[in-house]
Amino acid sequence: MPTASSPPEPRRRFGEHGLAWAFLLPSVVVFALFIIYPLGRTFYLSAHANDLFGAPSKYVGMKHYTDLLSSADFRTTLVTTALFVLFTVVPGVLGALLLVLLMEGRIRGVRFLRSAFALPFAFSVASASVVFSVFYNPASGVLNGLLSHVGLGPVGWLTDSQYALISIAVSTIWMNLGYNVLVLSAGIGSIPGEVLEAARLDGASGLRLARSITVPMLGPSLFFLVVISTVNALQSFGQIHILTKGGPDGSTRTLVYSVYEKAFAYGSSDFGTASAQAVVLMVVVLCCTAVQFGVLERKVHYA
Amino acid sequence: MxxxxxxxxxxxxxxxxLTACSSSGSGGSSDExxxxxxxxxxxxxxxxxxxxxxxxxxxxxxxxxxxxxxxxxxxxxxxxxxxxxxxxxxxxxxxxxxxxxxxxxxxxxxxxxxxxxxxxxxxxxxxxxxxxxxxxxxxxxxxxxxxxxxxxxxxxxxxxxxxxMPLLYLNDDAFKEAGLDPAKPPTTLAELGDMAKKLTKKDDSGKTVRYGFGAAIYGWFVEQLLAENGALYCDAENGRSGKAGKVAFDSAKGAEIVQWWADLVKGGYAANTGRQTPDAQAAFKAGTVAMHLESTGVLRGYTEAAKFTVGTAPFPKTAADDQGGPIIxxxxxxxxxxxxxxxxxxxxxxxxxxxxxxxxxxxxxxxxxxxxxxxxxxxVPADKEWLGKFPQFQTAIDQLKATKPTTATAGCLLGVMPQARKGVETAIEQTIAGTKTAQQALADAAKELQPAIESYNSSVG
The missing domain is CATH 3.40.190.10 (Periplasmic binding protein-like II)
Structure with a gap:
């Protein structure tokens, strides 16, 4: 019998490795099949022209990328995407934080409120978007009906390029609110009671308690939400497709929507350009996440 | 999977x-x-x-x-x-x-x-x-x-x-209320514009409760109006005599049509419900729009859903002397x-x-x-009986019979036609928003479409 300190026999090590691989195999196969292969395929497609049916035809190198760089349309798309992220992430996270902090106060029926605020989480993007399209309808919508009561003219919520992106952002904020409230509620629940108690004993309450204790202790949850919301915003598709289809005049065409348009919409099957845009999207997501981890995470206090 | x-x-x-082909050498029924x-x-x-x-x-x-x-x-x-x-x-x-x-x-x-x-x-x-x-x-x-x-x-x-086919749909009740005769619908864009002004109704607070006109921003309607005029949408005789290599919608006539539309919206006589067809349909069915462009395919739904008498009229012409007709x-x-x-x-x-x-x-x-x-x-008797019950359907039949088959009314054959349609829709939006003139917007749409046409044609060979 070897002692505990002696190295394991080679045979047994192989057996352990084999076992480890056997356990890993399913996830490796899934990962390779649905992540690695499509990624490689995207790069491949982005360097090829397409035939009539969208199949790659001849190698064109970096042409799709250089075309994108010189396209004014694509620059607009990038700006629109950035604005959409800004309009959804900042108010989405801050709004949820505000709600959660308010619910910390001793209000009657806070349990009910907490469930109510978390409810949007249960809605699918498609059904929520359909409901919002009813709100926004310029002729018979609820919003313009309300506006007319206070004597304001009808607003083309989705048909005026000034408002369309904001309108979609508002619907997106509402859709994300439930999830954000859930995460922050859980975060607040996990703040150690003694910390809060100590702060209260020191005389902190209200705003002071929130600023110095609750929000910093929520750091990890907030950081998590910012990262997730950014990635979600960059990948939003359903609400844009249902509410505006990227219009009017391209004012709600984000990067993801542009990929869809090039690849599938309007009888187009320009998979080359679409793939190049998808690669750009991937780089943008990677950069955003890297920056967030590099800059924001330093300021996060992990209890 | x-x-x-x-x-x-x-x-x-x-x-x-393959095996079927090789084995059926004698009874081969498929020729070249x-x-x-x-x-x-x-x-x-x-x-x-x-x-x-x-x-x-x-x-x-x-x-x-x-x-x-x-x-x-x-x-x-x-x-x-x-x-x-x-x-x-x-x-x-x-x-x-x-x-x-x-x-x-x-x-x-x-x-x-x-x-x-x-x-x-x-x-x-x-x-x-x-x-x-x-x-x-x-x-x-x-x-x-x-x-x-x-x-x-x-x-x-x-x-x-x-x-x-496209039709001009009318809210007959609104016509009567405005002192107009639904039996005398507008036949040209100019007439339609004039009637839209009369049909637009505001309440005491100045809010528009009914627009004279409203249609989805749908490039199909512009295609139809150009065909009514007898104008071609793309070259090579609308792509019928050869492969079309260029679109022709950026003509003076095209600009006139788009400008007409935008002016009605900007003047407050037409509702802009955007590109989504269901939104425009909802506005007509709710009575907030008195005149409306749509396909014949929705008439049955309209007659069932609307609380007013739905009238139909031939699709308007761009001018009284137009020689063309609508496209299928x-x-x-x-x-x-x-x-x-x-x-x-x-x-x-x-x-x-x-x-x-x-x-x-x-x-x-x-x-x-x-x-x-x-x-x-x-x-077929069942069809005749049905037409008797829904006389609104006769309009489409008469309209189709009155249309002479020409290259203009045959419509444009273009590989990237869906994208061309989308380009026109963007041009309408830009003209309504006032960011471009109709002529400029259409010219830009045509220019933007050109690489797609060329790449399509070259991939077909």
Missing amino acids: KRSARALAALLVSGLA SGAPAASALDQASGVTTVEFWHSMTGKNAEALTALVNQFNAAHQGKIEVKPLFQGTYDDLIAKYKASVQQKATPAVVQVYDIGTRFMIDSKQTVPAQAFADKDGLSLDDLQANIRNYYSVGGKLQSMPFNSS GGASLWISGPGHSDAQKRASWEFEKFLTSPEQQAAWHTGTGYFPVNSKALE
Whole structure:
């Protein structure tokens, strides 16, 4: 019998490795099949022209990328995407934080409120978007009906390029609110009671308690939400497709929507350009996440 | 997984087809035209399955299912048609392209009007004319304009099935309220604009409660108005004498139409409900819009949903001296060639013949509102009776009969037609927003489309 300190026999090590691989195999196969292969395929497609049916035809190198760089349309798309992220992430996270902090106060029926605020989480993007399209309808919508009561003219919520992106952002904020409230509620629940108690004993309450204790202790949850919301915003598709289809005049065409348009919409099957845009999207997501981890995470206090 | 299963099935089928071809050297029924004779079906053993992709929803899907069931019952043990809904026309085209790559095309596919050029260029189909010639069948019963749209070089490419035309819809009650006679609808854009001003109603607070006019920002309507004028939408005689290499919608006439639309919106006489067709339809049905452009295909839904009398009038002309007419819209059915057995092709053709026969087209017409592609359908008693009940439908029939088949009313054949339509829609939006003049917006749309046309034409060779 070897002692505990002696190295394991080679045979047994192989057996352990084999076992480890056997356990890993399913996830490796899934990962390779649905992540690695499509990624490689995207790069491949982005360097090829397409035939009539969208199949790659001849190698064109970096042409799709250089075309994108010189396209004014694509620059607009990038700006629109950035604005959409800004309009959804900042108010989405801050709004949820505000709600959660308010619910910390001793209000009657806070349990009910907490469930109510978390409810949007249960809605699918498609059904929520359909409901919002009813709100926004310029002729018979609820919003313009309300506006007319206070004597304001009808607003083309989705048909005026000034408002369309904001309108979609508002619907997106509402859709994300439930999830954000859930995460922050859980975060607040996990703040150690003694910390809060100590702060209260020191005389902190209200705003002071929130600023110095609750929000910093929520750091990890907030950081998590910012990262997730950014990635979600960059990948939003359903609400844009249902509410505006990227219009009017391209004012709600984000990067993801542009990929869809090039690849599938309007009888187009320009998979080359679409793939190049998808690669750009991937780089943008990677950069955003890297920056967030590099800059924001330093300021996060992990209890 | 599903895709690979389908690809496997396609492999098996094409393998079978290959062996069938090699073994049937003597009884080979398929000649260079690609259309097998009726004997192909007699020689087939067992049930021949026909996979049929379509884009019909709601009432139209119900009517289609009824027709398919009727056909399957009549051909029990020989042919089975399997209808598969594939989403919108655009979705269907996207999936069809994938199926071509995987060599697993459906036997019959319903493709929208503006996909015609693409379907011809795909070289995946057998022209309907080839089957008709094989059978010595006359296609004269097909309505002339509809036949004109789907014919290239005098040969019918696909079988028209659901054909629609645009109409001017009226809220008769609103007309009477404004002191106008719904029996005297506007016939030109100028008249329509004048009446829209009279029909627009504001309440005491100055809020518009009813707009005179409202239609979805849908490029189809601009195509229609240009055709009414007799103008071409693209070069090479609307792509009928050769491959179109340029669009022509950026003409003075095109700009006039787009400017007219934008002015009505900016003046507060037209509701802008955006590109989404359902939003524009909802506005008309709710009575917030008095005049409205839409396809004949929605008339039945309108008469059932609206709380006012729905009137129909011919689609307006751009000016009184316009010599053209409206273009056929809707979709047609294509039979796949490569990868399909002779029996399948033949069964597909039998199915198409069935769908376009007078009785079935009468059922289709009355069940949906699509125009009957077979002129004989209008003589079927059930159809006549129905027209008596819904006189609004007569407008479309008269309008189609009054339209002379020309290259303008045949519509433009262009590989990237869906993108051209989208370009015009963007131009309308830009003109309404005031960021560009109509002329500039259309010129930019045409310029932006040019690389797509060229790359399409070069990929077709």
